[in-house]
Amino acid sequence: MTPYPTERIALFIDGANLYSAAKALGADLDFSRLLEMYRAKGVLVRAYYFTAVIEGEEFSPIKPLVDWLDYNGFTVVTKPVKRFTDAQGHSRTKGNMDIEIAVDMLELAPRVDQMVLFSGDGDFRRLVQAVQARGVRVTVVSTMKSQPPQIADELRRQADAFVELNDLLPEIGRPRTPGAAPSARVFDQ
Numbered sequence: 001m002t003p004y005p006t007e008r009i010a011l012f013i014d015g016a017n018l019y020s021a022a023k024a025l026g027a028d029l030d031f032s033r034l035l036e037m038y039r040a041k042g043v044l045v046r047a048y049y050f051t052a053v054i055e056g057e058e059f060s061p062i063k064p065l066v067d068w069l070d071y072n073g074f075t076v077v078t079k080p081v082k083r084f085t086d087a088q089g090h091s092r093t094k095g096n097m098d099i100e101i102a103v104d105m106l107e108l109a110p111r112v113d114q115m116v117l118f119s120g121d122g123d124f125r126r127l128v129q130a131v132q133a134r135g136v137r138v139t140v141v142s143t144m145k146s147q148p149p150q151i152a153d154e155l156r157r158q159a160d161a162f163v164e165l166n167d168l169l170p171e172i173g174r175p176r177t178p179g180a181a182p183s184a185r186v187f188d189q
Contacts, residue, residue, distance in 0.1 A: 014119035015051030024146030052095020122152025
């Protein structure tokens with residue numbers, strides 16, 4: 001979906017989900033170029049990046065990315081990862097940001113014309129429907145080109161437009177560097 005030059009746009013990036021999609025495509029993302037791309041398409045009101053972070057560790061692989069995003073035009077929303085032991089006695093982490101994304105999308109809906117959701121999580125189908133009922137068009141960015149596809153069919157169908165992440169890589173991607181630190185970390189959802 002092509003926005004108009006005066007259209008107010010907001011980006012909502014589910015960090016863990018986007019990282020998984022990019023990794024499945026064998027690419028890293030250039031978030032600076034992503035901002036430039038959407039600023040050229042309309043009036044970028046806000047660019048949110050949502051991620052869970054591990055607190056108390058000397059080094060977290062996502063900390064440099066979060067710091068960079070925070071200093072370079074993104075509104076970064078974080079919360080601590082929760083650690084728990086599952087029924088089999090395995091230590092697990094959980095860092096689901098769905099509620100934070102939903103609240104911020106609903107709060108910003110009266111101030112924008114279009115929202116771009118970078119996630120393939122089917123749980124967002126009802127949220128997209130609620131935002132659309134407020135007159136906002138919603139574009140979902142994820143991928144069907146991975147095995148398995150990273151986009152839930154119900155979310156893709158609900159969106160006003162679906163953009164294949166793989167098609168955006170010439171503009172916002174860069175090849176993954178073997179052995180390089182990841183640009184984000186994925187937590188169990």
